[in-house]
Each structure stands twice: as C-alpha cells, then as structure tokens.
Amino acid sequence: MTETAARIIDGKAVAAAVRAEVAARTATLGYRPGLAVVLVGDDPASAIYVRNKDRAANAVGIAARTIPLPASVAEAELLAVIARLNADASVDGILVQLPLPPQVRARAVIEAIDPAKDVDGFHPINVGRLHEGVATLVPCTPLGVMKLLAAAGVSLRGARALVLGRSSIVGKPMAALLTAADATVTVAHSRTRDLPAECRRAEVLVAAVGRAELVRGDWIANDATVIDVGINRLADGRLVGDVAYDEAAAVAGAITPVPGGVGPMTIACLLENTLRAAAARRSRPG
Numbered sequence: 575m576t577e578t579a580a581r582i583i584d585g586k587a588v589a590a591a592v593r594a595e596v597a598a599r600t601a602t603l604g605y606r607p608g609l610a611v612v613l614v615g616d617d618p619a620s621a622i623y624v625r626n627k628d629r630a631a632n633a634v635g636i637a638a639r640t641i642p643l644p645a646s647v648a649e650a651e652l653l654a655v656i657a658r659l660n661a662d663a664s665v666d667g668i669l670v671q672l673p674l675p676p677q678v679r680a681r682a683v684i685e686a687i688d689p690a691k692d693v694d695g696f697h698p699i700n701v702g703r704l705h706e707g708v709a710t711l712v713p714c715t716p717l718g719v720m721k722l723l724a725a726a727g728v729s730l731r732g733a734r735a736l737v738l739g740r741s742s743i744v745g746k747p748m749a750a751l752l753t754a755a756d757a758t759v760t761v762a763h764s765r766t767r768d769l770p771a772e773c774r775r776a777e778v779l780v781a782a783v784g785r786a787e788l789v790r791g792d793w794i795a796n797d798a799t800v801i802d803v804g805i806n807r808l809a810d811g812r813l814v815g816d817v818a819y820d821e822a823a824a825v826a827g828a829i830t831p832v833p834g835g836v837g838p839m840t841i842a843c844l845l846e847n848t849l850r851a852a853a854a855r856r857s858r859p860g
C-alpha cells in the first residue's frame with residue numbers, strides 16, 4: 575500500500591469550533607434557545623443519537639428536551655404533539671427523529687412542522703428556498719460538509735463536483751449547496767451507468783450512499799477532495815465509510831475519515847440551526 579498522501583480533514587476539530595461559536599453566541603442572547611426532539615419508539619440507535627443531541631445542545635446553552643412517544647403512536651397523536659410544539663414560544667427548533675413507524679406518514683409529519691422551527695431543513699418550504707438560493711434552514715449533514723470544505727480551504731467556484739447519492743437528507747441538498755457555491759455539480763446514483771468514470775472526473779467527491787467502501791482508490795482523481803458521508807458497520811464490528819479509505823487517501827489531495835469526519839458535523843450544525851431559528855424567530859416583530 576502506498577503511503578497516505580492526502581491531507582486529513584478533521585471533522586472533530588471543525589465541529590468543536592462550530593460548537594464553541596454557537597456557545598459564545600448563545601451566551602449573548604439573554605435567553606436559552608429551545609430544541610424539542612421527538613423520539614418515537616425504542617430503536618436503540620435512535621435513542622443514542624437523540625441522547626447525544628440532547629447533551630450537545632445543553633453543553634452550548636440550548637435547552638433541549640426529548641418527547642418520547644410509543645412505537646404504537648397514531649399519526650393524529652404525533653401531529654397533535656407537533657402542533658403543540660409549533661405553538662410553544664419556548665421552542666425554537668423541532669426535530670422528529672427518523673425513521674418513523676409504518677402507521678405514521680413521515681411526509682405528513684415533516685409538513686406539519688412550522689418551517690421557522692424546522693431545524694432539520696426537511697420541510698418543503700425550506701427545501702424550496704434552498705433550491706431557490708434563498709437563505710434558510712438547511713439539512714445538517716450537507717451543511718456540515720460545506721463547513722468541512724471551507725475549513726479545508728477547498729475552492730468550489732467552477733470546480734467539478736460529484737455527489738454520489740440522491741436522498742432528500744443528504745444527496746439532493748448537498749447538490750443544491752454545491753451549486754449555490756458555484757461548483758459544476760453532477761449527481762450520481764444507483765442507476766448511473768459508469769460510476770467509476772463519473773467519479774474520476776470529480777475534483778470534489780461527496781459520497782452519501784450507504785455501501786461500505788464502494789468507492790475505490792482508482793475511482794479517484796489525483797489530488798481530489800473526498801468527503802465520505804457514509805457510515806457502515808461491517809460484520810466484524812468496524813465502522814467504515816462509502817470510500818475505501820486507505821486506497822483513496824493514497825491518491826486524494828484531502829479526505830475525511832470515518833469516524834471523525836462528517837459525523838461530528840451533523841450535530842454541530844443542528845445546534846447552529848437551532849440558534850439561527852431562535853435568532854430569526856425572536857427578532858421578528860409581534
């Protein structure tokens with residue numbers, strides 16, 4: 575194996591800087607922004623994730639609370655909870671942990687959230703604003719990727735960027751943000767004809783697929799910047815990304831590790847979105 579050539583983009587350090595900035599700004603507000611996290615059912619991974627969000631929020635001066643609901647919850651009941659949170663002046667951000675049980679339509683729930691409190695940026699109004707290039711609440715993971723690219727000093731204007739994956743949570747908003755930053759963006763997905771060839775053209779490659787080590791070293795252009803959003807658990811318990819890290823690091827110019835790359839950015843950006851929602855909502859007249 576060739577020695578690692580790529581610069582490692584340290585998501586832990588960038589996330590810590592974002593959290594510190596949120597804490598500093600929150601301390602000047604004169605109130606604690608409120609974040610409500612709705613957790614349906616008892617999926618252990620979701621529970622851990624929600625607990626981490628709670629802890630991280632409280633550490634930066636955001637008052638976070640979790641609203642646990644049983645897996646059997648009726649859609650109408652969940653919608654009533656959302657309506658209460660929409661009307662609660664102490665709540666600036668509302669997040670519903672996905673996935674939801676089959677009797678609840680996730681779409682109906684997302685659309686019920688007040689767009690001004692939609693700190694996940696999944697409401698169609700916020701999605702539309704993002705695609706219009708209007709400042710809005712943006713999904714946390716792609717927002718985190720943009721911050722990593724900025725921290726690494728990657729120039730996006732005119733750059734050829736490839737987004738691998740077209741989900742509403744990562745791929746699509748990622749492509750919109752890169753386009754807004756003046757990159758020339760291609761979106762590749764499971765039906766793309768020649769994935770390696772598309773990848774090889776990219777100066778900036780963002781992989782958000784959910785397939786362990788799909789992207790090989792010989793798919794990557796010399797000196798490209800590689801951002802690996804994927805989180806995949808192997809049979810032996812190891813956590814790996816969507817990119818074969820060692821192979822990629824031998825050719826790339828810069829690369830994010832898994833774990834310690836994009837992962838820590840998601841919660842940091844959720845905190846930033848909550849602060850942003852609080853500042854915007856509470857400065858509105860009336």
Ligand code: NAD
Pocket residue numbers: 715738739740741742743744745762763764765766769782783784785788803804805806836837838840
């Ligand atoms: P998803 O399953 O909703 O979407 C995956 C996308 O990849 C789809 O658009 C699909 O077309 C594409 N795809 C699937 N198989 C493919 C293949 N063989 N070749 C090309 N494209 C293929 O997943 P998602 O929610 O976008 O998440 C993607 C990955 O990112 C997952 O590993 C997830 O765990 C991870 N993730 C990480 C964070 C974080 O905080 N770091 C946040 C969200 C998601």
